[in-house]
Every structure is written in structure tokens, then in C-alpha cells.
Amino acid sequence: MLPLPTAQNTPVTNPSASRVSVVVIGYNDAAHVADAVRSALAQGPVVHEVIAVDDCSTDGSADVLTSLAAADRRVRVIRRETNSGGCGTPRNDGIDAAAAPYVMFLDSDDVLPSGAADALLAASLRHDAEVASGLCVRRELPSGREVPWQPELYTKARLVARPELRTRLVHDTLCVNKLYRTAFLREHGIRFPEGRFIYEDFVFTARVLAAAPRIALVPDTVYVWHVRRAAAKLSISLDRAGIANWQARMEAHRQSVEILRDSRGTGGKRLARAARAKFVDHGLRMYTRELTARGKEYQREWWALTRAYLATFDAADLDAAPAPGRVIARVVLASEEPRDLTRLKQVAARPARLAPPYPTASDATPVWAADLPQVTLEHLLVRPMRLLPVAVDGALRPGAGGTRLTLRLRELYGRVADAGPATVDVELVHRQSGRPGLRRTAAFGAERPGETWVATVLLDLGSLDDGVWDVRLRLHFDDGTTRDTTAHAVAGPGLLRRTVVPSRRRGVLLVQPYATQAGNLSVRLAPGVRGVAGVAKRRLTRLTRSLRGSGSR
Structure with a gap:
């Protein structure tokens, strides 16, 4: 079982008040559903019951849930006789079955962090709120890198008396990072779309907001959304090929x-x-x-x-x-x-x-x-210079004496020339951990006055750890303004290809500049023969998944 993060500043509720039903839904997810249920049980006495709705699985999920129910009387298993085709129907089954005054939702491949239910329930009770909502983090697996979802909403604890007073609530369409008063859902007939309906969260959340609840927001991490991009069967949110x-x-x-x-x-x-x-x-x-x-x-x-x-x-x-x-x-x-x-x-x-x-x-x-x-x-x-969509092209050329990064800044309707390009800070950030690596600064020189400016940086990539490093830039201008941006990966002869270069630290280093989905310049580093084999394996995995996805459509 993966380690669970701990909710920060978790309030303590009355331990005798078991007020929350956690609805866990799953289909053919025997490998993960036990972790999900256990994370709900680990919330402690605040959880009255864990309602596990099995959507007619055929992979042994039912046996896993039966064992969990035998070990803890709070686990109630509902096994559907036919597969619903989506997430909405099993969640509705959970709403109908819930015996506690509050209800939460959890997907079988995700987990609740310690203290999540306590934090949400305490906020709801404190403010007499029909809904309490907290921070969700997307955890990339297997790397473990975490990215917060809609963090702007959860910078501090607050009460939103009516949803229209904070319209940014429409950005958080998830249903799983929230606690709902059960009676509120039933009184307003708030349910998920039935059957095969993708993005059912969108409709459910709209129905919640339309009912004008009081909403308590908490800065605690209350949900961990597991993102498995290498899974044989991609989740709905990742399977966008068709x-x-x-x-x-x-x-x-x-x-x-x-x-x-x-x-x-x-x-x-x-x-x-x-x-x-x-x-x-x-x-x-x-x-x-x-x-x-x-x-x-x-x-x-x-x-x-x-x-x-x-x-x-x-x-x-x-x-x-x-x-x-x-x-x-x-x-x-x-x-x-x-x-x-x-x-x-x-x-x-x-x-x-x-x-x-x-x-x-x-x-x-x-x-x-x-x-x-x-x-x-x-x-x-x-528009302020710090917000302008300035274009910077980046070309990375690995070599025995170091890796040369050439950055070319382009004019934009006279705004760049007026600001006066001065210098650029180049920082390589490890994608999995978010850890910054080496940092260099270079001066811009006019390549074609009033049209383009060029800066060149020499990078010692051998000083960095293995993995993918994203290139991030901060542009400085003579007028005192700055602009944080990325470099567009330039394709051309000798660019965006794998190169093996000597490294004092590693002996040899495999350097692979490439363009991300958005066209940003990044670089993948791997040492020696093992690195070459690892890169080849990952490429084969991506190709196999791509072919499988194309065949299914």
C-alpha cells in the first residue's frame, strides 16, 4: 500500500460521532480497491461506514471486498448485477444506501489522506455548511510527483455563503474532494447521470451549485488522485485519443x-x-x-x-x-x-x-x-509585459565540452523592443520531484535589431540526476519587468535526437532533447548502457499503448 499524505492542521471532531458514509466505487480494480477502502477506514471513528459498490466486476474484486467486510463491520458491500458502464450509477447506489448524515465519494484507484474526513466534517459543522471542499492532489505514478488541483480555491479556510459569490468554484468539477450533507442531496434530488456518461462529475457539481449551498473551503489535502499514464487501460480523463x-x-x-x-x-x-x-x-x-x-x-x-x-x-x-x-x-x-x-x-x-x-x-x-x-x-x-505571450525558441545541442542551449527571443508588435531584452535566467527543473537543478544566466544580444535577440548558455548536464528535466525561463528587460515562460523546442538537423556524451560523473550520459505535448523544450537524461535500455523500454511502452488505443477506436 502506498504511503498516505497527512492533512495539514487537521481539526479534531468528537470521536464518538460517526457521521460520514464513504462511498467507494470500482469495476475490475482488484489490484487497488483494498487500498482505497483501507484509506477510508483509516479516517477513524468519524467514518460510520464504507459503502463499497462493485459494478459487476469479473476480476476478483468481489472477493477482495468480501474479505474487507469480514475484517471490519463498517464495510458494506453492494454488488451490482449488471455493469452500469460509468461512474454515476454506482455513486447513486451509494447515496441511496448511505446511513450517515454526511457522504463522501472515493474511486477504487485513489486514496483518502489521513485526517481528510475529520477536516471536512469539522468545517461543515463549524459553518453549518451543506458542502465542505478541500484540496485534491494529482499523484503521478510511479514517480510519486504531486500536482495540486485548483489550488487557488484552497489557499485558506473560508465560507462561501452562496456559490455565485465565488464563481471560481465552477473550476473544481471534482466530486471526490468534497463532503456533502446527505439530506441536502436527497432533498434537492441531486444525483449523478446514470449509465455510460463520461464526465459525470461536471453535471453533478453543477446540480450541487445550482441548489445554492453554503460551502466551507479548507486548505487541507483531502484527496489523492492517482494518475497512472502507463496503465493497460487508461482512466476516462486520460483516454482522449478518440x-x-x-x-x-x-x-x-x-x-x-x-x-x-x-x-x-x-x-x-x-x-x-x-x-x-x-x-x-x-x-x-x-x-x-x-x-x-x-x-x-x-x-x-x-x-x-x-x-x-x-x-x-x-x-x-x-x-x-x-x-x-x-x-x-x-x-x-x-x-x-x-x-x-x-x-x-x-x-x-x-x-x-x-x-x-x-x-x-x-x-x-x-x-x-x-x-x-x-x-x-x-x-x-x-497587456503587461509579464503576461505577454512572448515566443522564445530553444535549441539544445549536446557535445563533449558541454551542452549548448541557444535561445532566440522574437519581437511581438514592438513590445519586446520597447521593454529592452536584457538577460535570461535558465533553470532546469526535475519533472518528477519538482526539484530545481542547475541555474544559469545569460545576456541577450541583438541578432536582427528590432526582430530577434539571442542568448547562449553552456550547461553541464552531467551534474544532474537521471530523469526528465523541464527548461524554464525568466526573461529580464531593461524597463525592470520580467516574464516567466518556456522555450519552444526547435526541430531541425541534429536537434531533438538522442546523443551519448562523455561525463566525468557518469562515464557516459544519454541526452535526449525533446518537445513536450505543448511543444515545450525538455531533456531526458540517463547514464550509459542502462540508460539507453531504459529509454528504449519506455518508448516501446508508449508505442504499444498508442497502438492499443488506436485499435480500440
Whole structure:
């Protein structure tokens, strides 16, 4: 069993008050479901029962749950006679069966950290809140790297008296990092969509917000979402290779917006607009980053479906979204066929980059393209330098004397030249641990005055540990402003290929510069023969998974 993180500043509730039902759902997950159930039981006396809903598994999950129920009387097992095809129906079974005044949800391949139920229940009781919500972390396996989900919502404990007072709540569409008053769900008829419905959390969360609950937010980590990218069967959120996934996401979002818009009062309309802006900033950008990796047929279908859905948005919906997603949406709406996919992918990156060309309309207004003058970019003329989508190209050339990183900063409608490029801080960050490695600073020199500036850095990669290192940049300008960004990985002769170089520390070192899904420059390091074998094995695993995913569609 994996070690569980501990909730910070966990409040202590009355140990005699067993007030929480934890609903654990699973299908053919015998390898992980015991860890999930045990993490719920480990919450202590606050948990009245763990309702394990087995969605007609065929892999021995039922036997695992039977053993757990025999060992702890708090475990109740519900075995469905037919598979529901989704997550919503078994969760609804759990709501119906819950005997405690509060209910939580847990997926069979995830875990609750110690103290999670106590932290949520204490917040709910303190504020008389129908819902309590805390921080979820995405734990990448097998590395163990953790990334917080929507951390902006959980910087401190607070009460949200009505959802429309904090519209960012629509960004946290998860149901699993929350505790709900059972009577509240039943009184308002709040349930998950039944059957095969992907992204059922979207609709459920919209129904919760539409019922206008008091919501207590806590900064504690209350849920660990396990991300297994190398699994034989990818989770719904990771299995995006087919167009059906995008269709399901749009349908779930469409229903969510309707639910919010039709709720009582003006608050629902504010939440609906926020939900549409979130779709543009999150979902649209995420899938746009992946378009160049899809086939032509997928790209055409995705473009047509997305264009039709965005046509239902009001202009104010797009205006409410941050600039990168808004620009992508307007390009899609303005063109009947897919176009500029590589350039759009860079805009969709985080942070965003706008690659050339940089055309203008007849009145000197910046525009996306000469043949799309209706997609204007006038915000680039007034946006603070620290937020501009400046484009930096990066070329990494390993060699015996060190690895040379060449960075090329491009002009952006006169803003870069006006600010005056001065220096760049280059930092390599270990992707799995988030640990910073070496850091170097170099000065920019004008390559073509008013057009491009170049900085060159020599890196001793042999001083770094094995694994993937992301290249992060901080640009400094003469006017005192800075901009944190990444480098776009340049492809060309001798670039983005594996190279073995001598290393004083390792003997030899395998260096592989590559472009991430978003086109960012990263580098994979591995020592000697063992490193070569490990890289080859990982490539074979990815290729096998890709072929399996393509065959299933």
C-alpha cells in the first residue's frame, strides 16, 4: 500500500460521532480497491461506514471486498448485477444506501489522506455548511510527483455563503474532494447521470451549485488522485485519443451550463458564464495542445464539433475567458477548416506563446492572420509585459565540452523592443520531484535589431540526476519587468535526437532533447548502457499503448 499524505492542521471532531458514509466505487480494480477502502477506514471513528459498490466486476474484486467486510463491520458491500458502464450509477447506489448524515465519494484507484474526513466534517459543522471542499492532489505514478488541483480555491479556510459569490468554484468539477450533507442531496434530488456518461462529475457539481449551498473551503489535502499514464487501460480523463471523449466532454459541459443558467436568481447566470469561460480556458486549450498529434480525420471532426459548440456561446462568454483560450476560440469560429494547428498549440501552452507571423490590419491593429482580420489581437498592445505571450525558441545541442542551449527571443508588435531584452535566467527543473537543478544566466544580444535577440548558455548536464528535466525561463528587460515562460523546442538537423556524451560523473550520459505535448523544450537524461535500455523500454511502452488505443477506436 502506498504511503498516505497527512492533512495539514487537521481539526479534531468528537470521536464518538460517526457521521460520514464513504462511498467507494470500482469495476475490475482488484489490484487497488483494498487500498482505497483501507484509506477510508483509516479516517477513524468519524467514518460510520464504507459503502463499497462493485459494478459487476469479473476480476476478483468481489472477493477482495468480501474479505474487507469480514475484517471490519463498517464495510458494506453492494454488488451490482449488471455493469452500469460509468461512474454515476454506482455513486447513486451509494447515496441511496448511505446511513450517515454526511457522504463522501472515493474511486477504487485513489486514496483518502489521513485526517481528510475529520477536516471536512469539522468545517461543515463549524459553518453549518451543506458542502465542505478541500484540496485534491494529482499523484503521478510511479514517480510519486504531486500536482495540486485548483489550488487557488484552497489557499485558506473560508465560507462561501452562496456559490455565485465565488464563481471560481465552477473550476473544481471534482466530486471526490468534497463532503456533502446527505439530506441536502436527497432533498434537492441531486444525483449523478446514470449509465455510460463520461464526465459525470461536471453535471453533478453543477446540480450541487445550482441548489445554492453554503460551502466551507479548507486548505487541507483531502484527496489523492492517482494518475497512472502507463496503465493497460487508461482512466476516462486520460483516454482522449478518440473524438468520442471530446464529444462527451462538450455534452457534459453543455448540460452543466444549462443546469446553472436555469437555477433560481441571477447567481446561476453568473455561474453559467464562468463555466463557459472555464471551458474556453481549460478544456479547449488542453485538447488544442493535442491536435497536432491526431490524424487528419480527427482534426477535421474536432474542428467542426468545436466550432458548432462555440457558436452557442455569447460574445460576453468569450470576453470573460483569459486571452489565450479566447484567441483559440475566435480562430476556430472564424475558419471552416482546421488551420494554424502548430501555432494554436503554442497559444494553448501554459504559459502561452504566440509564434510569428505578426500581421496587422490596415489600421495597424494586430490580427491573427492577414486572411482572418476579424480575429484581432489588440489586447497585446496594452497587456503587461509579464503576461505577454512572448515566443522564445530553444535549441539544445549536446557535445563533449558541454551542452549548448541557444535561445532566440522574437519581437511581438514592438513590445519586446520597447521593454529592452536584457538577460535570461535558465533553470532546469526535475519533472518528477519538482526539484530545481542547475541555474544559469545569460545576456541577450541583438541578432536582427528590432526582430530577434539571442542568448547562449553552456550547461553541464552531467551534474544532474537521471530523469526528465523541464527548461524554464525568466526573461529580464531593461524597463525592470520580467516574464516567466518556456522555450519552444526547435526541430531541425541534429536537434531533438538522442546523443551519448562523455561525463566525468557518469562515464557516459544519454541526452535526449525533446518537445513536450505543448511543444515545450525538455531533456531526458540517463547514464550509459542502462540508460539507453531504459529509454528504449519506455518508448516501446508508449508505442504499444498508442497502438492499443488506436485499435480500440
